[in-house]
Amino acid sequence: MKVFALIRLICTIGLITIGLISGHSLAQDLRRPVSQERDFSIAPFSVDITIPIGHRCMGVLPTKSKEIVDPLEAHGFVLSGGDKPIVFLALDWCEVRNGAYDQWRDALAAAAKTDRVHVLVCSLHQHDAPVTDADAQRILDDAGLPKELFHPDFQAECIARAVAAIQTSLQDPRPITHLGTGQARVEKIASNRRVVRENGAVSFSRGSRSGADPFHSSAPDGEIDPYVKTLSFWNGDKPVVALNAYATHPMSYYGQGQVSADFVGLARRIRQQQLPDVRQIYASGCSGDVTAGKYNDGSQQNRIDLTNRLALGMAEAWKITKRIPLTQIVFRSTKMQLPYSHHPDLTEEALTAAIHNESARTEDRILAAMGLASRRRVEAGQPIDVPCIDFGKAQLVLLPGEAFVGYQLMAQLIRPDSFVVTVGYGECWPGYIPTKAAFADKFEDKWLWVAPGSEARMREALTTVLKWKSE
Ligand SMILES: [Zn+2]
Incomplete structure (x- = not known):
């Protein structure tokens, strides 16, 4: 025996x-019947995070906010029943970087009685919306440029609001027993920046509003993930929260100081009106190289069209959502170091000189401060957390910066058997995170602070958090 x-x-x-x-x-496990072996709950929360008039947009746009066309919002939830509470929050902001990213996560962690690693913060990446970076702004303060990148007091107010909203929501968490998964193809939004000219030359020239140009509107979509994925949380047959994710830059038009959550925020509001009892959250997938450029000429009508197409995709994903019993909330996270760019303009000396060059444009000095803040964070050895919430049949994973869509496709390929929802624009200091292929195609941009070699680190991190099998 x-x-x-x-x-x-x-x-x-x-x-x-x-x-x-x-x-x-x-x-505890042995005591409980199988059908109710865990007590899982979700506490959704939402807050207004609209910037004041006169606030910088996208970190470096020359025109500051002039008018609030529609508000900026943050939507999230606290999930309980795993090893520790997990916070997820999606902001209608462009980016949150460096010290600002730590500030958000630490405050939300304290509010939910968890730790920083269990807090997933992402931006939707709208462009008439702020970039925040506490370290870069401190560098700018010292150079005589206070509040030029962002207003620290305003961000502190937003964080305080989110903390209060979490505390209120946690007083009455909703039990969850089931998970919902649904995905649908979105028509005529996503297209890759990468295009091939008639002479075979590769360029990344298709921008977010290139649709008026016949070459860019007729070039193929290129590499995209055509699906909007909706991951939902249910109490029995009652849906409570729906998290929708789709990989595209979210801009229809921008740059005139007209603050807006843009078509992704507008689509989220349509879905919220259609399903008032289900908290709608939207997050942008990995879409550094994906925009609506093929289908968008930057007109006001186009913003409406893109909104309706995305809302339609979300509605389709909802219609075919499959409900399965929720049996586990397992959290995994790994630490990742991305290599800092080797560009000669991004050395400590070059950046310091650019920041203190009083005859340079303020926008260029801000960009240099952001680059220096990131450089120092990398040199100090502070890694990026790559977290994954594993629900057994589905995983939610958060990647940093403007990761290219190839990383989202890679994540799904690592777990082909599973419903993998990948969200981008977590910690945003890296800017674009091109794939090895895009580096080989000579992708270059001022919004790029990482070096070739990033793909290997990203793949390793994704494999670590996704491949581990719990069953
Ligand atoms: Zn971008």
């Missing part, structure tokens, strides 16, 4: 391991 004893021992160790990972004791 030694064999049976050994099998029993192995099974017991297995159960203890699962119990430890999911934060539940073995005794």
Whole structure:
């Protein structure tokens, strides 16, 4: 009977391991009937994060905010029942970087009684919306440019609002028993920046509003992920929260100081009106190289068209959503170091000179301060967290910066059997994160602070957090 004893021992160790990972004791697991083996809950929260008039947009746009066309919002939730509470928050902002990213996560972690690693913050990346970077702004303060990148007091107010909203929501969390998964093809929004000219030359010249140009509107979509994915949380047959993710830059037009959540925020509001009892959250997938450029000429009508197409895709994904029992919330995270760019303009000396060049444009000095803040963060050895929430049949993973869509496709390929929702624009200091192929195609941009070699680190991180099997 030694064999049976050994099998029993192995099974017991297995159960203890699962119990430890999911934060539940073995005794608790054995006591409960299988149908209600876990108490999972979700506490959704939302806050207004609209910038004041006179605030910089996109970090470096010359025209500051002049008019609020529609508000900027933040939507998120606290998930409980795993090892520790997990916070997810999606901001209608362009980017949150460096010290500002830490400030958001630390405050939300304290509010939800968890730690920084369990806090997933992402931006939707609208362009008439702020970039915040506490370290860059401090450098600018010292150079006589206070509040030029962003207003720290305003961000502190937004964080305080989110903290209060979390605390209120946690007083009445909603039990969740099921997970919903649905995806649908979105028509005529996403297209890749990369185009091939008649002479075979490759360029990344298709911008977010290139649709008026016949070459750019007729070139193929290129590499995209055509699906909007909706991951939802249910209490029995009652849906509570729907998180929608789609990989595209979210701009229809921008740059005139007209603050807006743009077509992605407008589509989210349409879905919220259609389903008032289900909190709608939208997050941008990995879309550094994806915009609406093929289909968008930058007109006001185009903003409406893009809104309706995205809302339609979200509605389709909802219609075919499959509901499955929620049996686990397992959290994994790994630390990733991306190599800083080797560009000669991005050395400590060159950046410092650019910041203090009083005859230069303010926008260029801001960009240099952002580059220096990121450089110092990398030199100090502060890694990027790559977190993944594993629900068994579905995973939610957050990647940094403007990761190219190839990384989102890579994530799905790592778990082809599973419903993988990849969100981009987490910690945003890297700017664009091109794939190896895009570096080989000589992708270059001022909004690029990482070096070739990034793909290997991204692949390793994704494999670490996705490939681990819990069952
Ligand atoms: Zn961008």
